[in-house]
Structures are given as C-alpha cells and as structure tokens.
Amino acid sequence: MSEKIIIEGGHKLNGTVMMSGAKNATVALIPAIVLAEGPVTVFGVPEISDVEALATLLRELNCNVETFENHIIVDPTHLQSVPLVSDAVNKLRASYYFMGALLGRFSYVKMKMPGGCYLGPRPIDLHLKGFEALGAKITCDEDGTYEIYAEELIGTKIYLDFASVGATINIMLAAVKAKGKTEIENAAKEPEIIDVANMLTKMGAKIRGVGTDTITIEGVDHLGGCYHEIIPDRIEAGTFLILAAAAGERIVVQNVIPQHLDSLISKLKEMGVKMEVSGDSVVVYGLESSLKAVDIKTQPYPGFATDLQQPLTTLLTQATGQSIIEETIYPERFKHCAELNKMGADIDIHSGYANINGKTKLKGANVCATDLRCGAALVIAALIAEGETEIGNVYHIDRGYDNIDHKLIMLGARITRIEREDN
Ligand code: EPU
Numbered sequence: 001m002s003e004k005i006i007i008e009g010g011h012k013l014n015g016t017v018m019m020s021g022a023k024n025a026t027v028a029l030i031p032a033i034v035l036a037e038g039p040v041t042v043f044g045v046p047e048i049s050d051v052e053a054l055a056t057l058l059r060e061l062n063c064n065v066e067t068f069e070n071h072i073i074v075d076p077t078h079l080q081s082v083p084l085v086s087d088a089v090n091k092l093r094a095s096y097y098f099m100g101a102l103l104g105r106f107s108y109v110k111m112k113m114p115g116g117c118y119l120g121p122r123p124i125d126l127h128l129k130g131f132e133a134l135g136a137k138i139t140c141d142e143d144g145t146y147e148i149y150a151e152e153l154i155g156t157k158i159y160l161d162f163a164s165v166g167a168t169i170n171i172m173l174a175a176v177k178a179k180g181k182t183e184i185e186n187a188a189k190e191p192e193i194i195d196v197a198n199m200l201t202k203m204g205a206k207i208r209g210v211g212t213d214t215i216t217i218e219g220v221d222h223l224g225g226c227y228h229e230i231i232p233d234r235i236e237a238g239t240f241l242i243l244a245a246a247a248g249e250r251i252v253v254q255n256v257i258p259q260h261l262d263s264l265i266s267k268l269k270e271m272g273v274k275m276e277v278s279g280d281s282v283v284v285y286g287l288e289s290s291l292k293a294v295d296i297k298t299q300p301y302p303g304f305a306t307d308l309q310q311p312l313t314t315l316l317t318q319a320t321g322q323s324i325i326e327e328t329i330y331p332e333r334f335k336h337c338a339e340l341n342k343m344g345a346d347i348d349i350h351s352g353y354a355n356i357n358g359k360t361k362l363k364g365a366n367v368c369a370t371d372l373r374c375g376a377a378l379v380i381a382a383l384i385a386e387g388e389t390e391i392g393n394v395y396h397i398d399r400g401y402d403n404i405d406h407k408l409i410m411l412g413a414r415i416t417r418i419e420r421e422d423n
Pocket of ligand 1: 024025027093094122123124125126127128162163164165166167188235306307329330372373400
C-alpha cells in the first residue's frame with residue numbers, strides 16, 4: 001500500500017505557517033552523534049521519515065534513542081561497530097554520513113551504498129578520496145558494500161574538486177578525531193554545514209573556517225555529549241514562499257533565517273512578488289498583477305539552491321514570457337517538468353536546461369512525485385490548478401517536509417490523503 005494526496009485547487013491560502021528544523025542539517029547531525037561518548041540532545045528535529053530511518057540505524061549501532069515531540073535524545077555510551085547493511089540505509093542518501101562518523105569513531109566502518117532521490121548520477125568519489133587522504137583504505141564488494149578502515153586517521157590537506165555538501169561534512173566527521181590538522185579546501189558553505197560544525201564544536205571538536213572556502217580541523221582525542229538546536233529549514237521556507245506567491249493572499253512564513261534565502265528572495269522580487277522581510281519571518285502577498293519571467297542558474301550556496309529549482313519551476317509557469325533554468329548541480333533534475341506538462345504547463349527540457357513558456361493555465365491531473373522536491377513542485381501546482389490533482393508516491397514528500405498536509409490545511413488548502421492498493 002502506498003499513499004497519495006488529493007488536492008482541490010483554486011482556494012486562496014491565508015495565515016501563518018511555522019518552519020521546522022532543517023532536514024539537510026538533521027540528517028547529518030544525527031549520524032554525527034556517534035562521535036560523542038555521552039548523551040546528545042537535539043532540539044527542533046523535523047517529523048520526517050528520514051529521521052526515522054536514521055534512528056533505526058542508531059539503534060542497530062546499539063545506541064539508546066528516545067524521541068519526544070521535536071527532540072531526540074541519543075545515548076551512544078554502548079555504541080558498537082556493526083555493519084550497516086539493513087534496508088534503512090537505502091531509505092535516504094544521507095545515511096552516508098555514518099561513513100565519516102563511524103570512521104572517525106572506530107577507524108572502521110562497513111556499510112552499503114546509500115539510497116535517496118534519483119536526481120541523475122550521484123557519485124561519492126569525493127567523500128572516498130577524502131577518507132583515503134586521511135589514511136583510510138577502501139574496498140567495495142559486488143553488492144556495493146563498502147569497507148573503510150585505517151590504522152590511524154592522520155590530518156592532511158584535502159582539496160575538493162567540487163564544493164560538495166556531503167563530502168565536506170563527511171570529511172569533517174572523519175577528521176574531528178584524526179591526529180593533527182586537516183584542512184578542507186574548496187569546502188562547501190551551506191548553512192547546514194555550519195550547523196553541523198557548531199554541534200561538533202559543542203561536543204569538543206576544534207573547527208575553524210566553516211562558511212568559508214577553507215575549513216581547518218585540529219583533531220581531538222575525545223568528544224562528549226551536548227545539547228543542540230537545529231537551524232530552520234531554508235528549503236522548506238523557500239518552498240512556502242514560492243507556494244505563497246502562487247496560491248496565497250497573505251501568508252506569514254515564520255521561523256526563517258531570511259539571509260539563507262537571499263538568492264530566492266531576490267528572484268521572487270525580480271518576478272514582481274510582494275514581500276516584507278523582517279527578523280525571523282517573511283510576509284508574502286499573493287498575486288494582484290502578472291508575474292515576470294526570469295532566468296535562474298543553480299549553484300552552490302550562496303547561489304540559487306538546486307532544491308528550490310523544482311518548486312520555483314511551478315511559479316514560473318505562471319509568469320508571462322519564457323524563463324530559462326540552468327541546472328548546474330544535477331543536470332538531470334527535471335523530472336518534475338514532465339509531470340507539470342501533464343497539468344498543462346509548457347516546458348521544454350534540454351541537457352541541463354529547461355525553458356518554461358508562460359503563462360499557462362494548470363488543470364488537475366494524476367501525477368507522480370518522482371523525488372522529494374518534485375513532490376513540492378506538484379503540491380504548489382495542484383493548489384493553483386483548476387479541479388482535482390492526485391499526487392502519487394507521497395513517501396518522497398514525507399521524507400523531507402514535516403507535516404505538510406497539516407501546515408497547508410491550516411492555511412486553508414483542501415487536501416486529503418488516502419492509501420491506495422499498489423498494482
Ligand atoms: N558530487 C560528485 N562526487 C561526490 C559528491 C558530489 O561528483 O563525491 C557531485 C554530485 O553528483 C552533484 C554535485 O557534486 O552533481 C553536488 O553534490 P553534493 O555532494 O553537494 O550534494 P549532496 O551532499 O549529495 C546535498 C543535499 C541535496 C542538495 C545538494 C546540493 C543532503 C542530504 N542532500 O546533497 O538535497 O540538492 O546537497 O545542494 O544534504 C534535497 O534536499 O532534496 C536534496 C537532494
């Protein structure tokens with residue numbers, strides 16, 4: 001049985017919506033806990049299925065895990081080094097953070113290749129090269145199970161060919177207990193990386209330079225427990241800003257760090273969306289006049305986030321003229337376009353590009369969330385479409401959006417969720 005959601009389009013949304021803790025920080029913070037020798041409490045944990053999968057993996061490693069509302073308490077005192085080969089590994093991409101964290105803790109890790117959304121090829125060569133530079137040896141069997149071990153991890157200089165989020169965090173996790181100094185050059189600068197470094201620092205790690213091109217880590221012998229509160233989810237917030245521009249009258253998006261959304265906010269303003277940014281909230285006013293077409297190019301932070309490219313595509317179908325999206329991070333991340341075309345959009349896809357010809361009237365259809373942010377793009381489309389839209393493969397959306405149905409219903413959306421028999 002899988003679930004689908006049915007959305008009746010055309011109802012204007014109003015009200016206030018609160019953002020949850022950042023998914024892409026959470027999925028690194030939870031594996032990072034295995035580096036601690038005492039209990040760690042993390043606040044602001046979003047209610048998403050990726051967290052459940054990571055909690056399962058922590059339990060497999062013999063951690064005591066308790067979750068209450070929006071926090072998780074993990075006691076890794078009796079942590080054991082066991083191979084991570086269960087289905088939980090495949091449920092998300094970020095299970096690969098256990099590679100760096102367990103390597104840092106035990107100088108050994110055995111786990112199978114992680115899963116996650118298909119966005120085109122997603123190699124982990126930069127992670128592995130980083131581990132090797134720290135002195136690890138790596139084997140991978142025919143089933144894709146990695147075994148990574150080192151007699152001792154020794155700090156060194158690592159230049160990343162690309163400023164990869166995952167590689168930056170994974171190398172940081174492996175290096176915090178390595179002997180001596182590690183320098184990661186051409187490091188990624190996403191806010192989630194800073195959040196992970198902040199928690200590691202509370203645990204006793206010595207890290208400088210996060211948020212710049214060069215991160216310097218002085219290895220320490222022990223890391224202890226701590227309390228940490230996760231930063232707000234900038235991608236969830238960005239999704240709601242776009243959704244508010246498309247389907248809202250006046251929507252207040254709260255628990256936001258507006259600076260994290262600078263590239264989106266400036267594009268929305270260029271399109272003609274009216275917004276008021278203040279402190280930790282953004283007020284978005286729905287459309288009174290027509291939207292202008294704009295071009296976007298996805299780039300590592302602080303450039304335009306690839307994760308917001310898909311939801312923004314939906315809004316661009318409502319802009320007059322042709323918008324061009326250049327996707328430089330995942331050139332194949334355009335599966336949502338075929339689904340939007342089923343609803344009446346006019347989008348041509350070329351290698352690494354999408355041309356969106358607007359404005360088009362969207363109509364309800366049967367569509368499928370092929371990945372997490374495709375799901376978000378379709379929810380926005382369904383809210384503005386004429387008639388009813390059925391979105392299948394909702395589990396992709398549940399991987400990354402905390403209680404999205406509830407948040408939307410509170411704003412006035414008509415959504416129902418039903419189970420359906422799989423063929
Ligand atoms: N890359 C390599 N080799 C590597 C690692 C990355 O070639 O070893 C390439 C990738 O193929 C891709 C680019 O580098 O073309 C960027 O990959 P990156 O490593 O930065 O991405 P990631 O860590 O796999 C995270 C987020 C993604 C988000 C990207 C880019 C998590 C768990 N995932 O992925 O989030 O799109 O950064 O910002 O943090 C999402 O939330 O929907 C999502 C997919």
